[in-house]
Amino acid sequence: MREIVIDPRGAWRTGISITGLVALVAALFWGIRVGAVPFSTYDIWNVFIAPSANEAYQIIYNIRVPRVLVGALTGINLALAGCILQGVLRNPLADPGIIGVSAGAGLAAMSVMILWPGPMALVPAAAFLGALLAAGIVFLLSWDRGIQPLRLILAGVALAAFFGGGMSALMVFHSDKVQGTVNWMAGGFQGRSWNHVQMILPYSLIGVLGAMLSYRQLNALQLGDEVAKGLGIRVEKARFFLVILAALLAASAVSVAGLLGFVGLIIPHIARMLVGSDFEYLMPCAAVLGATIVVAADTVSRTIFSPVEVPVGIFMAFLGAPFFLYLLRKGMQR
Amino acid sequence: MNHTIKAQSITLGYGGKVIIPKMDIVIDKPEIISIIGPNGSGKSTLLKALSRLLVPLAGCALLDGKDIYQLQPGQVAKIMAILPQTVHAPGDMTVCDLVAYGRMPYKKIFEKLASDDQECITAAMEATGIQQMLHRRLDSLSGGERQRAWLAMALAQEPRILLLDEPTTYLDIHHQLELMKLVRKLHQDMQITIIMVLHDLNHAARFSHRVIAVKDGLLFADGPVEEVFTVENLRALYGVETTIMTIDQGGSSHLVCFPHDSCLKKEDGCAPAVR
Numbered sequence: 001m002r003e004i005v006i007d008p009r010g011a012w013r014t015g016i017s018i019t020g021l022v023a024l025v026a027a028l029f030w031g032i033r034v035g036a037v038p039f040s041t042y043d044i045w046n047v048f049i050a051p052s053a054n055e056a057y058q059i060i061y062n063i064r065v066p067r068v069l070v071g072a073l074t075g076i077n078l079a080l081a082g083c084i085l086q087g088v089l090r091n092p093l094a095d096p097g098i099i100g101v102s103a104g105a106g107l108a109a110m111s112v113m114i115l116w117p118g119p120m121a122l123v124p125a126a127a128f129l130g131a132l133l134a135a136g137i138v139f140l141l142s143w144d145r146g147i148q149p150l151r152l153i154l155a156g157v158a159l160a161a162f163f164g165g166g167m168s169a170l171m172v173f174h175s176d177k178v179q180g181t182v183n184w185m186a187g188g189f190q191g192r193s194w195n196h197v198q199m200i201l202p203y204s205l206i207g208v209l210g211a212m213l214s215y216r217q218l219n220a221l222q223l224g225d226e227v228a229k230g231l232g233i234r235v236e237k238a239r240f241f242l243v244i245l246a247a248l249l250a251a252s253a254v255s256v257a258g259l260l261g262f263v264g265l266i267i268p269h270i271a272r273m274l275v276g277s278d279f280e281y282l283m284p285c286a287a288v289l290g291a292t293i294v295v296a297a298d299t300v301s302r303t304i305f306s307p308v309e310v311p312v313g314i315f316m317a318f319l320g321a322p323f324f325l326y327l328l329r330k331g332m333q334r
Numbered sequence: 335m336n337h338t339i340k341a342q343s344i345t346l347g348y349g350g351k352v353i354i355p356k357m358d359i360v361i362d363k364p365e366i367i368s369i370i371g372p373n374g375s376g377k378s379t380l381l382k383a384l385s386r387l388l389v390p391l392a393g394c395a396l397l398d399g400k401d402i403y404q405l406q407p408g409q410v411a412k413i414m415a416i417l418p419q420t421v422h423a424p425g426d427m428t429v430c431d432l433v434a435y436g437r438m439p440y441k442k443i444f445e446k447l448a449s450d451d452q453e454c455i456t457a458a459m460e461a462t463g464i465q466q467m468l469h470r471r472l473d474s475l476s477g478g479e480r481q482r483a484w485l486a487m488a489l490a491q492e493p494r495i496l497l498l499d500e501p502t503t504y505l506d507i508h509h510q511l512e513l514m515k516l517v518r519k520l521h522q523d524m525q526i527t528i529i530m531v532l533h534d535l536n537h538a539a540r541f542s543h544r545v546i547a548v549k550d551g552l553l554f555a556d557g558p559v560e561e562v563f564t565v566e567n568l569r570a571l572y573g574v575e576t577t578i579m580t581i582d583q584g585g586s587s588h589l590v591c592f593p594h595d596s597c598l599k600k601e602d603g604c605a606p607a608v609r
Contacts, residue, residue, distance in 0.1 A: 007430075008469055213443060220438060226387050226418040231491070232411030232439040277424035278431060 013281055016274055020288040024072070027292045031068040031299040032060060036306060062193065070192040071298045071312075072291035073204045074257040075267070079290025080207045081249040082264035083271070083283050087218040088242045089149040095265035096250030098156040099243065102261070103163035104134020105254040106185060110167055113181045114174045123184065124199055124255040131251035134159055139243070146236030147243055187260030187313030189298050196256040203252035208287070210245040215279040218242070222277065260313045263290055266324045273327060293320075337398055337413055337494050337527065338362040339384055344393035346379050346551075352391065353379045354551040364494075364527045366518065368538035370562075371548035372572050377531045378419065378499055380548060384529065385416045385497045411439035414495035415488035419503060419531075425473030429483045432472060433458055436490025458489035461520060478509030482516070489520070496520070498530035502537065510534065514541050539563050540588040547571055563589050 033039050037059055046052075047060045078096060085094040096102060108130020109123050116122075138159050142152035171178050183190070217238040220228040225235050250264065271286035294312070301315035339361045346354040354376045361367060361384075369377045382388035383395050386402045394401045402410055415436070423432060436458065437451045447455075459465040462482040472480060481501065488496060501517070502510040514537050521528050532538045538545055538559075545562040547555040549571050555562045568576045568591060576591040 009428075216438060216441070216443075220435065223423050223435065224418065224421060226382075226416065227421055229387055229407065230385065230411060230414075230416035230418075230488075231435060232406075232408035234407055272426075276426045278427070 009276070013275055016285060017288075020285060020292065024288050024292045024295075027295040027299070028068050028072065031071070031295050032064045034299060034303050035059075035064065066194045066197050067189050067192050067298070068295050070196045070200060070256055071189050071295040073197070073200045074189075074253045074260065075263060075290035075292070075294030076204050076287045077200065077207055077249040077253040077290075078260065078264040078294075079267040079271070079286040080211055080283060081246040081253070082268040083279070083286045084211070084214075084218065084242050084246040084249075085264075086268050087222055087279060088239050088246070089153060090222060090224075091149065091153060092269070093265070094153065095261075096246065096253070097160065097261065097264070098153055099247055099250070100134035100138040100156050100159040100163070101131040101247060101250040102254060102259050103160040103167075104137075105131035105251065106259055107163045107166045107170075108133070109184055109258075110170050110181050113184065114170050114177045117177065117180070121195075124196065127258075128199075128251050128255035131254055132247060134163060135243075135247035135251065139247075147239050149239075152243070183311055184258040186311035187258035188301075188309075188311040189257060190302075190309055192256065200252045200256045203248050207245065207249040210242075211279075211283045211287070214238070214242060214245075215283060218279040218283075222279075258311075258313065260294075260316075262313070262316050262320055263294060266320055267293065269324065270327060336362065336364065338396075339495065339527075339529075340396040340399075341380070341384065342393050342396060344383055344395060345391045346376065346383050346388060347391050348379075352551070354383075354548075356393065357551075357553055359384075359546065359553070359556070361527065361529065364521070364525045365543040366521050366528045366530075366541055367544045367546060368530055368532045368542040369546045369548060370532055370535060370538050370571070371554070375548045376551040377548050381497055381499055381529065381531050385414060386410050387416065387418075408439045411491060413493060414497060415491040415493035416497045417484055417488050417499065417501060419499040421484055423472055425471060427472050428469050429459070429464055429467045429472065429475070429486075430455065430469060432483055433486045433490050436487040439491060454492060455490050458486040461489055461523070462486040462516060476509075477504050477506075478512065481505060481509070481513060485513075485516070493526060495527040495529065498528065500531050500533060502532070502534060510537065517541065535563075535568070536590045539590060559589060563591065568593075 032044055039056060039060060043056045044060060047057050051057055051061070081096045082094070085096065085098060086092060105127040109127040112122055112126040138152060138155045139147065141155035142148050144151065217233055220231050220233045221235065221238065228235050254260065267290045268282070268286050271282055271289050275281040275285045297316045297319070298312045301310040301312045304310065341357055341359040343356050343358060344354065345352060345356055357380070369380060371377050379388065383390055386407065389403065394403070396402065397405060397410060397413065433455050434447060437447060437454060440451065441447070456465065459468070462485050464479065464482050464486055467475065467479060467483070472483065475483060498517070502513055505513060517528055517530070518541050520526055542559060544557065545555070545559055546553070547562055547567060554571060555567050563578060565576055565578055568574065574593045575595065576593050578589055578591045580587050581590050
């Protein structure tokens, strides 16, 4: 009985948690310090201890801090959405794109930017609504006394193709106005402000709370529907709420960050390699990892070719995909 | 307490296609009960309906007189545990993680495993003989070990009724026999009602008290092994000729059947030679 209490993975998990949190704090701190105008720790300290309306305060408080926060929250939301979807759909290829969120957000945002150009402030709201609308359609299409995972995946793929066609049509017929939309499509955090933090924060909180409430259901669901039902889980209900939760998380993320692929697919896999597939540990690990990687990648992508800023989505795809393939090979040899 | 499962003019099927038109069954004693029948006869479908995995098209499945779909799923999970035919789990999951999931019906949200849960988990692992594999990953286990780990998870639910859907599939004859003996031991030690779908007739004959034979969705025979296990019944069920013999071993005797090709009487000179 004592043996159960002493889990050999305990020390490893504690180590990962501490390392992850330290890395996240370091990434946030570094993201605030570096840039076109570098700051010292003392400057940052001053902004929070003795706020004064000088240049340092303006840059740190109004530009850098909201930017790293939006990045961190986006990372958390996408990573959690990916974890939940991979668990609920029992498919390792599931990511927030699979429930139509990316396609819906993309088409809505693009329509606003091209057809009703004007206040860019409308774009996040349009993207959010587009994402939820698309997720809702996928939802309805996959409904047969509960969400059917395979139908959901196929409906998501079909809808993404349909909306993708819409986006291509917009680009072809309005090729002169495409320029402005390209950056958004690639995903990035340029010019993100406290407004964006406010937009995404409530959903991050809902996501974290939902993850804490549902890790047992997710654990049971990955044993298969029948076993989960045998353990007393209301499978259809759990799946319904979890997919809605994932849709909200992903929609809020794409609405502030644009189409940032990759994070929602790869981060859950890396977290799984690190701490295993118990959702009690998997989701916190993925959330911290997602936040850290998005913030760090954003910081690198805006400083490496300064003053030119590479959209973080492109940067992450170029570095992250090979890294993931490396991990995959390493994992296979083991 | 003795629990009763009852199927009351139950009609079962998938997507409008009826598999079992109308069936009545009562299981009210803690026995080992095997459900046999040819492929596609509706054995697994019946087991699913009794275990709250399949909503009946008509009629109902009752647990202690109450429709199991009116009961809380968590409540049912404390009385019966199910081991489906094919199960899957992430390979990196450890044996003790898997067995611990059996305590899920007893835990409220945010409630951690307490020491009585740990005792239950340990007892379940000892009962199935996997206490040495506590921290092994599931993907490092052999087929027989893995099946025992799943069985331990079901036992950690402290069920009074255990439903097994072809528990010996994918096991070699050694592990099949070990598993069947384990099932019998669990029944003897804990007085659990065991309802299982079996393909191996000899296992059904040796290890069960009662055999339910299903053919084309209908209850073909239901009773003690000696009653159901006859040449006539097996011929009607499977369309196969068999020779049924009694074997004495370990101080008890049980029936075995040997299937063979043709339906010829001895006097025709073509009966299989038994030397």
